[in-house]
Amino acid sequence: GNSVTQMEGPVTLSEEAFLTINCTYTATGYPSLFWYVQYPGEGLQLLLKATKADDKGSNKGFEATYRKETTSFHLEKGSVQVSDSAVYFCALRTRGSNTGKLIFGQGTTLQVKP
Amino acid sequence: DVKVTQSSRYLVKRTGEKVFLECVQDMDHENMFWYRQDPGLGLRLIYFSYDVKMKEKGDIPEGYSVSREKKERFSLILESASTNQTSMYLCATRFGTSEYNEQFFGPGTRLTVL
DSSP states (O other), X not given: OOEXXXXXXXXXXXXXXXXXXXXXXXXXXXXXXXXXXXXXTSOEEEEEEEOSTTOEEEETTEEEEOBTTTTBOOEEESSOXXXXXXXXXXXXXXXXXXXXXXXXXXXXXXXXXX | OOOEEESOSEEEEOTTOOEEEEEEEXXXXXXXXXXXXXXXXXXXXXXXXXXXXXXXXXXXXXXXXXXXXXXXXXXXXXXXOOGGGOEEEEEEEEOSSOTTSOEEEOOOEEEEEO
């Protein structure tokens, strides 16, 4: 079946540190991949996405590259800020899925300290 | 901007009560989704609807039902609430069937069943 696995949290970093949140997936077919972010007290927002191998999604200084050979979509940011503190979800959507069903990882909490 | 609103941010109910969670969107999206979010499990799909009066079961529909009488409104119903339904419930919407289209999430309803 289809599934997404994220690294365990919480991840605690100092401001301006480098961030990596690991995400690997198992999927039949050729999925599209997403990172969503949930700030405290809010719903999820799409952060970035990639729809084919070697695509790089980027937004707000965050990047993730679709690696088909390692079935991974790791999230990175070169210099985190306190305002990046949130829960980050990796998700996939299989092709031909006209229901739009997303399959989510368990989420990784990021805490950035000044 | 797409706006997805949920009727309550926090709700406390007793075991056996019938509970209604309401979701309203203002962007004429065909597709609407109900997820529940639990620590360590990420988001799991309960039900979705791709048109008025149309509904399909997600991954964990047991104990829930839904209603979509109007395009803008999608209701989640707990016929007889139980303590294991204590969770955060998130509504989402999406336009069309393209896998490139984003899902937009509401702020969530945190339900506690005593």
